[in-house]
Amino acid sequence: MNRKKVTIAELQEKKQKKQKITMLTAYDYPTARILDQAGIDTVLVGDSGGMVALGYESTVPVTMEEMLFMSKAVARGIKSAFVIADMPFMSYQASDEKAVENAARFIKEAGCDAVKLEGGSEFASTVRAIVRAGIPVCAHIGLTPQTATMLSGFKVQGKDAEGARRLIQAAKDLEEAGAFMIVFECIPHSLAAKITEALKIPTIGIGAGKDCDGQVLVYHDTVGLFERFIPKFAKQYIQLTPIIRDAVTQYKTEVEAGTFPGPEHVFTMNQEELDKLY
Numbered sequence: 001m002n003r004k005k006v007t008i009a010e011l012q013e014k015k016q017k018k019q020k021i022t023m024l025t026a027y028d029y030p031t032a033r034i035l036d037q038a039g040i041d042t043v044l045v046g047d048s049g050g051m052v053a054l055g056y057e058s059t060v061p062v063t064m065e066e067m068l069f070m071s072k073a074v075a076r077g078i079k080s081a082f083v084i085a086d087m088p089f090m091s092y093q094a095s096d097e098k099a100v101e102n103a104a105r106f107i108k109e110a111g112c113d114a115v116k117l118e119g120g121s122e123f124a125s126t127v128r129a130i131v132r133a134g135i136p137v138c139a140h141i142g143l144t145p146q147t148a149t150m151l152s153g154f155k156v157q158g159k160d161a162e163g164a165r166r167l168i169q170a171a172k173d174l175e176e177a178g179a180f181m182i183v184f185e186c187i188p189h190s191l192a193a194k195i196t197e198a199l200k201i202p203t204i205g206i207g208a209g210k211d212c213d214g215q216v217l218v219y220h221d222t223v224g225l226f227e228r229f230i231p232k233f234a235k236q237y238i239q240l241t242p243i244i245r246d247a248v249t250q251y252k253t254e255v256e257a258g259t260f261p262g263p264e265h266v267f268t269m270n271q272e273e274l275d276k277l278y
């Protein structure tokens with residue numbers, strides 16, 4: 001199967017044609033292959049991987065090296081999907097120069113197609129600098145987990161007119177700065193619908209209602225592999241944890257009982273050769 005790579009033009013055409021864009025996160029090679037085979041349009045190597053795959057309490061401690069490690073594995077598993085890597089906390093905030101250098105590593109070293117960064121109008125210059133270097137940027141506004149402390153926790157953003165106005169302005173500024181797409185995390189669905197209509201670039205929602213141009217969820221939430229918390233906006237399509245636990249328990253039972261490995265799992269030696277040993 002040698003399908004063609006999804007392009008930015010195709011993603012932007014989907015908005016025009018009112019066809020929904022699908023995005024899921026992945027942090028490793030086997031998952032990337034599954035999402036690619038399923039025809040998911042864009043795969044996000046989210047810094048959420050720091051939590052669901054690496055066990056951190058939040059996305060704040062995630063490093064460039066960890067993001068590159070996960071991004072490389074994902075990129076190796078993808079044939080068609082458009083691969084976007086999250087820039088981790090403090091890899092793009094200190095200066096636009098540093099941001100460009102770090103963004104470039106996801107393209108040159110990891111083989112990703114684009115990067116994503118969190119932030120509003122204050123980050124328009126950062127988006128512009130990375131885009132100027134020839135690297136596509138996906139913006140991310142609303143609930144920005146890397147700066148959740150500044151937001152006083154994991155709270156829905158833009159619920160009052162002032163906050164909503166700030167998000168509308170941010171979306172316009174980030175589009176103007178050259179972002180090719182924008183993620184809305186945890187904002188009222190009516191606001192997401194309004195901004196989606198006002199923008200030329202596609203909008204991808206997570207906890208932002210059905211009127212965004214596309215949707216994204218954390219893979220582990222959709223398949224029931226993350227049990228520490230389940231956000232209200234997530235949907236579990238299957239609960240894999242008990243299924244995998246049962247398989248592993250069965251393995252343990254068979255090894256302890258001596259029923260695994262069976263005759264079909266072993267390698268043999270000619271009797272003649274075996275006789276020479278004694």
Ligand SMILES: Nc1nc(=O)c2c([nH]1)NC[C@@H]1CN(c3ccc(C(=O)N[C@@H](CCC(=O)O)C(=O)O)cc3)CN21
Binds near residue numbers: 052143145155218234
């Ligand atoms: N497993 C997982 N899923 C995610 O969607 C996710 C991560 N991890 N890690 C990075 C960020 C953090 N995210 C989060 C985490 C918690 C809430 C949360 O507690 N939300 C509340 C709503 C809060 C409110 O009502 O203001 C909820 O009940 O879902 C939201 C987004 C989204 N991202």
Ligand SMILES: CC(C)C(=O)C(=O)O
Binds near residue numbers: 185218
């Ligand atoms: C939830 C998405 C948008 C994200 O940023 C992540 O997975 O890290």
Ligand SMILES: [Mg+2]
Binds near residue numbers: 046059086
């Ligand atoms: Mg993220």
